[in-house]
Amino acid sequence: DTEVTQTPKHLVMGMTNKKSLKCEQHMGHRAMYWYKQKAKKPPELMFVYSYEKLSINESVPSRFSPECPNSSLLNLHLHALQPEDSALYLCASSQGSAGWAKNIQYFGAGTRLSVL
Amino acid sequence: EDQVTQSPEALRLQEGESSSLNCSYTVSGLRGLFWYRQDPGKGPEFLFTLYSAGEEKEKERLKATLTKKESFLHITAPKPEDSATYLCAVLIPQGGSEKLVFGKGTKLTVNP
Numbered sequence: 001d002t003e004v005t006q007t008p009k010h011l012v013m014g015m016t017n018k019k020s021l022k023c024e025q026h027m028g029h030r031a032m033y034w035y036k037q038k039a040k041k042p043p044e045l046m047f048v049y050s051y052e053k054l055s056i057n058e059s060v061p062s063r064f065s066p067e068c069p070n071s072s073l074l075n076l077h078l079h080a081l082q083p084e085d086s087a088l089y090l091c092a093s094s095q096g097s098a099g100w101a102k103n104i105q106y107f108g109a110g111t112r113l114s115v116l
Numbered sequence: 117e118d119q120v121t122q123s124p125e126a127l128r129l130q131e132g133e134s135s136s137l138n139c140s141y142t143v144s145g146l147r148g149l150f151w152y153r154q155d156p157g158k159g160p161e162f163l164f165t166l167y168s169a170g171e172e173k174e175k176e177r178l179k180a181t182l183t184k185k186e187s188f189l190h191i192t193a194p195k196p197e198d199s200a201t202y203l204c205a206v207l208i209p210q211g212g213s214e215k216l217v218f219g220k221g222t223k224l225t226v227n228p
Contacts, residue, residue, distance in 0.1 A: 042205075
């Protein structure tokens, strides 16, 4: 089983709202990732958590705040977003981080976010 | 600068017409090359991973190969259900971790 579950599937929010995206995996993976994907573009890495610690932040604006409560869960807290933040947000997980030879990332179905 | 370039951007085939997609890369410290398939509105689906030049992997009508500078995804006798965007990505080190750098993808359409 290589399932990564993301909720909600769709989210519409205003620029003053606070919302959260959730991601869950039960594969025993110790690395989890957030990506942003705009239409007709490839996924762009936002954050990497390795063993529940933030290891990569790709200079993402502070209105996006990641959280990894435990090894199975990953959240992305959203606040004061802009319309240009509308995109498909993808979560992924993999067995480990640096040096792990078979570090395949498995993706969830994504959350389609619209900011009005 | 690490770069991944895929060609062509789009490809239309007739059912049964074999072809190849290309992924060329310029990276430091390659730790692996990955092929994913993505259907509209869905997350990428893992297909193959390749780690060393000369390596080949096969799955149904798909075969992936790797050289020191590029990878090919060969599609033999494609069917309409193979229509999707195919993404190539390289795994590179960053800080104490690793990250995937994606190419822009090839949108494949297979007509019946």
